[in-house]
Amino acid sequence: MYFSKHNIFSKIKDSDSYYIVNLLTGNADILDPHKANEIISGNFTDVEEYQSKGYLADEKTEKKLYNEKYLDFIDTRDNDEIQIFFVPWYSCNFNCGYCYQSEYDNKFSLPTKEVIDSFFQYVNTEFGNKKKYITLFGGEPLLQGNKYKEIVKYFLEKADTADLDVAIVTNGYSLAEYMDILRTKRIREIQVTLDGAGEIHNQRRPLKGGDPTFHKIVEGIDQAIANNITVNLRVVIDKENIYGLVELSRFAIEKGWTKSSYFKTQLGRNYELHYCQSGNSKLLSRIEFYETIYKLIKQYPEIAEFHKPAFSVSKFLFENGELPSPLFDSCPGTKTEWAFDYTGRIYSCTATVGKSGSSLGTFYPEAYLNSGQVNDWDERDVTTINECKTCSLQLACGGGCAAVAFNKTGSLHSPDCHPIKESIGLGISMYFNKELV
Numbered sequence: 001m002y003f004s005k006h007n008i009f010s011k012i013k014d015s016d017s018y019y020i021v022n023l024l025t026g027n028a029d030i031l032d033p034h035k036a037n038e039i040i041s042g043n044f045t046d047v048e049e050y051q052s053k054g055y056l057a058d059e060k061t062e063k064k065l066y067n068e069k070y071l072d073f074i075d076t077r078d079n080d081e082i083q084i085f086f087v088p089w090y091s092c093n094f095n096c097g098y099c100y101q102s103e104y105d106n107k108f109s110l111p112t113k114e115v116i117d118s119f120f121q122y123v124n125t126e127f128g129n130k131k132k133y134i135t136l137f138g139g140e141p142l143l144q145g146n147k148y149k150e151i152v153k154y155f156l157e158k159a160d161t162a163d164l165d166v167a168i169v170t171n172g173y174s175l176a177e178y179m180d181i182l183r184t185k186r187i188r189e190i191q192v193t194l195d196g197a198g199e200i201h202n203q204r205r206p207l208k209g210g211d212p213t214f215h216k217i218v219e220g221i222d223q224a225i226a227n228n229i230t231v232n233l234r235v236v237i238d239k240e241n242i243y244g245l246v247e248l249s250r251f252a253i254e255k256g257w258t259k260s261s262y263f264k265t266q267l268g269r270n271y272e273l274h275y276c277q278s279g280n281s282k283l284l285s286r287i288e289f290y291e292t293i294y295k296l297i298k299q300y301p302e303i304a305e306f307h308k309p310a311f312s313v314s315k316f317l318f319e320n321g322e323l324p325s326p327l328f329d330s331c332p333g334t335k336t337e338w339a340f341d342y343t344g345r346i347y348s349c350t351a352t353v354g355k356s357g358s359s360l361g362t363f364y365p366e367a368y369l370n371s372g373q374v375n376d377w378d379e380r381d382v383t384t385i386n387e388c389k390t391c392s393l394q395l396a397c398g399g400g401c402a403a404v405a406f407n408k409t410g411s412l413h414s415p416d417c418h419p420i421k422e423s424i425g426l427g428i429s430m431y432f433n434k435e436l437v
């Protein structure tokens, strides 16, 4: 019997208690300092209980369970819905300081009907028997002007004919102007970014030329919700705007957005993807990001009405009363995510789409995939990354983002580590606080 290598054991934030989580067996407990000390010293008194929960394990039996759960994971993922991105152009009307595409060098042209038809043909041939939906991405897919609107309209009609839902990732500036088209189509959700309430947002996400964008985006969000179209509001956060989350939360609450079933939110940490950002002293590390959000929510609970952070597995455990299944792979690229662009090229995901040298093949003028490269992506999970194989956090972390790992090390099969222990410690404190006191 040994102390399972899949135990995640650490202190709960702002408490003397500890937690233990084992995603392989699906067990979790809060331990008082006395019990925690038994674990630290290795002198267990609850041996039977710990064995039944898998905290104390026999290596051979544990390996067998690991293999079974791995096969379950692969099976489940094979049946998961695929998200297929399409970039109609990389042009954008905004000048966001942190745009990771701003240094991409893609020649501008508009997609012809032939290209769009080929895209839908390819999707039908290659993913015909899979559950799937399309996401329009950019650049900015909802640009002002009839020539853009006609293309988006044609694209959405093709999606309707193919019985496919479409999500749209937009800066939201022209959302209201596209509403006449969107309200008649199968729109699953619209992701819009607001980086704060008013001025902070305008400073970070102005139009090219510097004009403000906040009010027009808010008008678009209002109209989408009024038309029963789900808005997924994203906030990109760094040191510059993290404290503005309080005001933005209050704004969304006053607007009535947070009460609508057509409104959801996500917080994205501003991070360095491909290029050094000029103001990168603004970036928060992952742990700084989680800790500041935690502190802010404690001080201003209204933020939780706007957004409830996952804190790794904590929120899931709180809401479902059980742990999620083990996560052998957190990167969906080439598995449940693909990205296509108007030049006819195919990429693994949104992090690589349009980036020179990252294309994995083409769907137009001819269909071709580099199977060696695709396999490389496909095989990446915690069982193929050396660092992850022995890491106790692997089944909560899943190895992180392949594109970030590649940019850091030059190898896809390298880790993109997340501060899982700290994150769960914050989450258990936040969601299970009452049980602790």
Ligand code: SF4
Binding pocket: 330, 331, 332, 333, 334, 337, 348, 349, 350, 351, 352, 400, 401, 402, 403, 404
């Ligand atoms: S490489 Fe990163 S951005 Fe791309 S699918 Fe994987 S996790 Fe997502």
Ligand code: SF4
Binding pocket: 382, 385, 387, 388, 389, 391, 392, 393, 394, 395, 397, 398, 399, 400, 415, 416, 417, 418
């Ligand atoms: S990416 Fe890092 S933290 Fe995550 S499982 Fe691998 S080694 Fe562990």
